[in-house]
Amino acid sequence: MVARLQKEFQTQISPVALFEAPTINALARYLQPAHAVAEPHAEAEILQDRRRKARQTIDNQGIAVIALNGRFPGAQSVGQFWENLCNGVDSISRFTDEELQESGIDPTLFSKPNYIKARPIIAEADLFDAGFFGYSPREAELLDPQYRVFLQCAWESLELAGYDSDRYGGLIGVFAGSNISTYLLGWYSDPELSASINDSQMVISGDKDS
Secondary structure (H helix, E strand, O other): OHHHHHHHHOOOOOOOHHHHOOOHHHHHHHOOOHHHOOHHHHHHHHHHHHHHHHHHHOOOOOOOOOOOOOOEOOEOOHHHHHHHHHOOOOOEEEOOHHHHHHOOOOHHHHOOOOOOOEEEOOOOOOOOOOHHHOOOHHHHHHOOHHHHHHHHHHHHHHHHHOOOOOOOOOOOOOOOOOOOOHHHHHHHHOHHHHHOOOHHHHHHHHOOOO
């Protein structure tokens, strides 16, 4: 794809561009020639220059953790999670046979004596605003729910820290963790779904190390 774009637009393009501009709309703006760049992009270039200078002068020891965020079973924030711990709140959800059957689980499975009818649940994991983060509905559908929650938490962390990432001239680091994508495994296990998209799409949308 990069080779075809370079040939079409007669310019050098880094493969990183596909990650920096992951949608068609963003990539179109990314590939605009310098003389066609709109004013907001000129401001972005100024901001990038300020950040480059900040990297050159940063004190490697001057790191402050000023915001912490997360989603947990029974808690939508770190503060609520701490309150649950202090108060001994049980955040495990338990399910009736009817609820398990309605969710599609085989009754012969949950009828076994060693089947545990409980699991931790993260609330509102389905309330992802795709447009806000620049994803199309189809891209959002492919995106591992862990990623959706991660993006929301990362954005909220900046808000909790009190910084506007579009105007802040310094360096902001966001550190996060993710588990293996069972959502991705689900895509591969459905022949009809996996045939509708290519492997690269599935990996980018579901690999925890991307």
